[in-house]
Amino acid sequence: MGATVSGSPLSGRTVYFPSMTEAGVRAIAAAFRSVGIEAQPMPPSDEETLVLGGRHSSGEECLPLKVTLGDVLKLLVHGKVRADRMALFMPTSDGPCRFGQYGPYIKGVLKEMGYGDVLVVSPTCEDGYSGVGDPAGELLRTAWRAMIGAEQLTKLLLRIRPYETVKGAADAAYRRSLSDFCGTVEARGGNTRERMERMKESLACGRRLLRSVPADASVPLPLIGIVGEIFCRLNNFSNDDVVRKVEEAGGECWISDVSEWLWYTNAAHIRTLKRFRKHLTMEMFGAKLKWHFQHKDEAELHSVFGDDFRGYEEPHDIREILDLARPYLLPDGALGEMLLSVGKSVYLHRKGADGVLDINPFSCMNGIVSEAVYPRLSRDCDGLPVRVLYYDGTRTDRRYELDIFMDLVREYSARKKAVRVLAPGMGMKAAVTA
Numbered sequence: 001m002g003a004t005v006s007g008s009p010l011s012g013r014t015v016y017f018p019s020m021t022e023a024g025v026r027a028i029a030a031a032f033r034s035v036g037i038e039a040q041p042m043p044p045s046d047e048e049t050l051v052l053g054g055r056h057s058s059g060e061e062c063l064p065l066k067v068t069l070g071d072v073l074k075l076l077v078h079g080k081v082r083a084d085r086m087a088l089f090m091p092t093s094d095g096p097c098r099f100g101q102y103g104p105y106i107k108g109v110l111k112e113m114g115y116g117d118v119l120v121v122s123p124t125c126e127d128g129y130s131g132v133g134d135p136a137g138e139l140l141r142t143a144w145r146a147m148i149g150a151e152q153l154t155k156l157l158l159r160i161r162p163y164e165t166v167k168g169a170a171d172a173a174y175r176r177s178l179s180d181f182c183g184t185v186e187a188r189g190g191n192t193r194e195r196m197e198r199m200k201e202s203l204a205c206g207r208r209l210l211r212s213v214p215a216d217a218s219v220p221l222p223l224i225g226i227v228g229e230i231f232c233r234l235n236n237f238s239n240d241d242v243v244r245k246v247e248e249a250g251g252e253c254w255i256s257d258v259s260e261w262l263w264y265t266n267a268a269h270i271r272t273l274k275r276f277r278k279h280l281t282m283e284m285f286g287a288k289l290k291w292h293f294q295h296k297d298e299a300e301l302h303s304v305f306g307d308d309f310r311g312y313e314e315p316h317d318i319r320e321i322l323d324l325a326r327p328y329l330l331p332d333g334a335l336g337e338m339l340l341s342v343g344k345s346v347y348l349h350r351k352g353a354d355g356v357l358d359i360n361p362f363s364c365m366n367g368i369v370s371e372a373v374y375p376r377l378s379r380d381c382d383g384l385p386v387r388v389l390y391y392d393g394t395r396t397d398r399r400y401e402l403d404i405f406m407d408l409v410r411e412y413s414a415r416k417k418a419v420r421v422l423a424p425g426m427g428m429k430a431a432v433t434a
């Protein structure tokens, strides 16, 4: 079924999203449907994704391009969707790295292959998201809430799954919670407040389900921060399911989520306006208003989870992370994920994490720059183990590497000075269960 909403250039098309994070993309697709735009997450990536993506790229592009292009082509060559009924949501940026080229590159390949009718939508805050059409205002707020809710469920999954005593129980509870939440996001009717209440109810249900998973957290596992390039660290296919591999190796993961990046772009927008002395402009007013409402919605959705995330608190303001990166990378000179990865590593150290993995596509400049400063950062953080892992889609077995990393983590953990605050139920004989 195509979009039916009037005033949208997406009318009559199904919007697909690159599968950055399974939960986030499902929730955002549901948010689009809630305003009448038909939207779907990309079907799961597989080996054919890499074959098709590889055949139509030169090898100099980064892995996220190959995966996204391969997924799009898979849909088209198998006739799952007609080109003139498809829209691809491809955010863009004008920064220095190759990301800004993804949209134009994909458009070029599609045209060459006879799929030029696919609409590639690259909305930006500069164009007021006009690519979305009339429902942009309502959609942006719903999509933000949807993403925060999905992230919270994922965070709870990662807190509980390493301790489950019935294999697969946490994943099953998570899947049910996420489906219920996406259904709630999609449901129309009611005003903004009523929709927020419905989302909170669904999250509360998901929380109960996840907390009822049989688990034993009496011995806390080493806490591993997962930072790095946004697509590769969050897309399980691209990073060979690194979170699960760390869990299998005896660790618990704390992954940087998408909202961290969005807070970073908000802060960068305000900083740019200040640099161009646009303090008293409508644009600055809009940016501050957006900041205010996003914070308000985020805090309200977080409140559903009570003290579940005690010890796992994200910084109240993203500028805290940028300040922590400052001794290593200047926030006015370096840009993007390298700043967030470096700043977050220091933040995680202060929260008592036992190690950090920085996940990147092979040849990603973010990983390369961060890797150059990690030895100093690690020395400043009492020898915190920090390891950069690069992925190129070749499915290398990394168990050996991870085992060595986990040995370093355990050695560090036994002597670390930073104290980790434990979440309720952890380190006690009773299980994590409610």
Ligand code: SF4
Pocket: 062, 063, 064, 097, 098, 099, 100, 229, 361, 363, 364, 365, 366
């Ligand atoms: S962030 Fe890294 S992987 Fe992503 S486009 Fe830039 S260089 Fe490529």
